[in-house]
Amino acid sequence: MLTRAQTNCYQENGFLVLKQLLPETEIEMLRQELNWMINSAPIHLGANENRYNRVVEHPEDYAFTVLDPDSGHQVINRISNPLARSEVILRTYGHPKLLQAVTSLYGSDFVPFAESIVIKMPENGASFEWHQDGNFKTGVHPVRGVNFGIYLYPSTQDN
Numbered sequence: 173m174l175t176r177a178q179t180n181c182y183q184e185n186g187f188l189v190l191k192q193l194l195p196e197t198e199i200e201m202l203r204q205e206l207n208w209m210i211n212s213a214p215i216h217l218g219a220n221e222n223r224y225n226r227v228v229e230h231p232e233d234y235a236f237t238v239l240d241p242d243s244g245h246q247v248i249n250r251i252s253n254p255l256a257r258s259e260v261i262l263r264t265y266g267h268p269k270l271l272q273a274v275t276s277l278y279g280s281d282f283v284p285f286a287e288s289i290v291i292k293m294p295e296n297g298a299s300f301e302w303h304q305d306g307n308f309k310t311g312v313h314p315v316r317g318v319n320f321g322i323y324l325y326p327s328t329q330d331n
Contacts, residue, residue: 174276182277193269194322203324205260209251210291216246239296247296252288261289270320277318294325 174188182188194202214220214228217236222228235250254261264270265287274282 173272179276190273193273194264194267198264198267199322199324201260202264202322205258206289206291206324209254209257209289210248213248213251216244247293249291250288251291254289255287264322274318274320290321 174182174190178188178190212222212224212226212228213234214231215223217234217238218231220227220231228234230253233252234248235252236246237249239245239247251257255265265284
């Protein structure tokens with residue numbers, strides 16, 4: 173459960189950073205799983221096969237960014253619907269600490285409605301400018317819901 177100070181911070185600012193919510197062993201399992209998912213992704217937008225020449229189920233669930241329009245060089249930047257692909261991801265989405273945090277903010281009557289993994293490859297990845305999801309202007313909107321980000325690697329302004 174979140175502390176009163178944490179829920180107040182969320183209500184006032186619209187976001188909350190929960191450092192080390194998951195143990196390092198689970199983060200390492202997520203890293204390995206994500207590496208497998210990236211390596212199993214289509215080789216580029218519109219492709220149906222991965223780098224191992226195997227057919228990819230639901231290639232439309234993978235999004236790419238074109239880094240160089242002249243060469244067509246693309247990098248993967250999102251995997252949608254990861255719960256259908258991974259037991260590790262499924263267990264993480266149902267992690268008691270994560271669910272307790274959501275319950276602290278919204279109560280026990282919540283419904284997860286979408287899931288995706290945003291990928292920012294080191295040195296060669298797509299950038300994501302600061303943005304606000306949805307059409308909301310400012311402040312906290314409990315009817316809208318909450319986004320959770322689990323960062324598998326340190327994130328700095330340099331990377």
